[in-house]
Structures are given as C-alpha cells and as structure tokens.
Amino acid sequence: MSAPVRGRSTRVRPANRRPKSAEYRARRRVILRRRLVALLTVLSVVALVYCIFFTPLLGVRQVDVRGNTALTEDEVRAVAAIEAGSPLVRLDLQEIHDRVAGIPRVAAVEVERQLPGTVRLLLTERSPVGSVKLPDGFHLVDSTGKDYAVVPAAAQGVPELVLTLPSSSDPATRAVVGVLNELPEKLRPEVVSVAATTGADVKLTLTGERVVKWGSSEDTPRKGAVLLVLLTREGKTYDVSSPDLATVS
Structure with missing residues (x-):
C-alpha cells in the first residue's frame, strides 16, 4: 500500500455555490x-x-383681469406688461403689482398665479366721494383725497367739491373728505356741494339752498347728529362749527 501524500487537501465546493467571479x-x-x-x-x-x-411649457397663456369697472381689461394688461409665454414660476409678482397699482384709478390689486398658465389680477377701483370742476374737466376725488381721474361731466350721486386744487396733501381737501367720510347716511342725499379754503372752514350746501357752516372735520359725527335735529326747524343758515352752541338763522 502506498502511504497518503501529506500537505495536500482536497475541498469539495458546494454544488449550489457560484464562483466568486x-x-x-x-x-x-x-x-x-x-x-x-x-x-x-x-x-x-x-x-x-x-x-x-x-421654457413656455408652463408659460403665461392668459392674463385674467377682474374687478375692473371704468378700466378696460386691455388697459390693465398693457400696464401689467406680462409677456405671453413667460415662465409662470419666474414672474416677479411684486413688480406686476407695483405697475398695476400705479394706475390712478386702482385703489388696490392682488396678483395671483394659477397653473397651468394663468395670471389673475384682482382689482379694486377707486370710488369718488365728490368731483371738482376745473378748467380741464371734472376731477374725481376718492375717500383718501386723491385726485385720480378727469371726466367731462360731474360724477353722479356725489356732491360737487369746491376746492382750489384737490390733493391728498391739501388741508382743505383732507377736511372736506374727512367730513364726507363720516357724514350720517341720512344727510348724504341732502348735500349738493362741499367747499373749503383751509382745513377749518368747511361749508356744506344742502338742497333748498340751505347752507351749513361746519368748521373743521373734527367731531363730525356729533356735528352731524346736531344738524339732523336743527334741520327740523326752518332756516337758511345752520352753524354747527361749535356743536354745543349750534344756531339756525
């Protein structure tokens, strides 16, 4: 018999094991x-x-204008200057807002993105509290005292404002607007015109050629309440500039 060879071993690779490679x-x-x-x-x-x-994949396809009455949609779109096809997500909404808000008739505006391709402009237009007759036409003035438009005829349903130069920085304009903003609802239909040269000499002309010396715009609700009582008495001139010492003549 031959002796086994030392130093050599034989391993049996499992049948289910793949090579390392x-x-x-x-x-x-x-x-x-x-x-x-x-x-x-x-x-x-x-x-x-x-x-x-x-790319224009989600670009602007429509500019939707809402809330406009005096302004046309095309006028608003022209000022908004939103280029068709501009990527919706890259639009600077603040810039668009500022451009549209710069239109004198616009009191407020909201700018919204609406996928897939619409920009919506929601407008609030200014409403007149009165109109001022000047050589170039009738200037509309809103509740802030802003002179925002010139039209050929006086605004309907609001009094004439007798002012030298309507402006939100003018004391006379601020006083007149301040009175109109707080005037009792019952008095509004009676007011034909409101005049002032300073902030302390407001004068109302009512229907029937009645005149009301109002003074400043301070304490307007109280003055209005006193005037409603005084108007139950016959007279042509009503002075409520000092409501505690109101007179009729």
Whole structure:
C-alpha cells in the first residue's frame, strides 16, 4: 500500500455555490443598475426644472383681469406688461403689482398665479366721494383725497367739491373728505356741494339752498347728529362749527 501524500487537501465546493467571479459580476450589475436609475432620476428632475423655469411649457397663456369697472381689461394688461409665454414660476409678482397699482384709478390689486398658465389680477377701483370742476374737466376725488381721474361731466350721486386744487396733501381737501367720510347716511342725499379754503372752514350746501357752516372735520359725527335735529326747524343758515352752541338763522 502506498502511504497518503501529506500537505495536500482536497475541498469539495458546494454544488449550489457560484464562483466568486460570478458573485462579483452579479453585485456589479446591481450597483450599475442603481447608478443608472439614480442618473436617470437626476436627469429627469433637471429636465423638469428646466422646462418649468426656462421654457413656455408652463408659460403665461392668459392674463385674467377682474374687478375692473371704468378700466378696460386691455388697459390693465398693457400696464401689467406680462409677456405671453413667460415662465409662470419666474414672474416677479411684486413688480406686476407695483405697475398695476400705479394706475390712478386702482385703489388696490392682488396678483395671483394659477397653473397651468394663468395670471389673475384682482382689482379694486377707486370710488369718488365728490368731483371738482376745473378748467380741464371734472376731477374725481376718492375717500383718501386723491385726485385720480378727469371726466367731462360731474360724477353722479356725489356732491360737487369746491376746492382750489384737490390733493391728498391739501388741508382743505383732507377736511372736506374727512367730513364726507363720516357724514350720517341720512344727510348724504341732502348735500349738493362741499367747499373749503383751509382745513377749518368747511361749508356744506344742502338742497333748498340751505347752507351749513361746519368748521373743521373734527367731531363730525356729533356735528352731524346736531344738524339732523336743527334741520327740523326752518332756516337758511345752520352753524354747527361749535356743536354745543349750534344756531339756525
């Protein structure tokens, strides 16, 4: 018999175990697949961002103007200056707001984005509390004292304002507007005109050629309440500039 050879051993590889090279290739394929998926995901995100921010895909298709009465939609759109096809998400809403708010007739405006391609402009137009007759026409004045429009005829349903130069910085204008803003509702239909040269000499002319010396715009609600009582008495001139010492003549 021959003696066994020492220093040599024989291992039996399990039948179900693949060579290391096969395992490596399998892991490599998984890693490559994951990297490819990650790359495609990144490229898809980049492409989507590019389309949204730099192409007309989600660009402006419509400028929707609402709340306008005297102004036309085209007038507002022209001032808003929103270019068709501009990427919706890149629009500077504050700039658009400031441009539209600069229209004299606009008291307030809201600017909204609406996907997929609409910009909505919600306007609040100024309403006149009176009109001032000047050589170039009738100037409409709102509740803030702003002279915001010139029209060929006096505004209907509001009194004439007798002022030298209507302006929100003019004391006479502020006084007249202050009185009209706080005048009792029962008195408003009676007011034909309101005049002032300073902030302390407001005078109302009522129907029937009745005159009311109002004084300043201070304490207007109280003066209005006193005048309502005085108007139950016959007279042509009513003085409520000092409501505690009101007179009728």
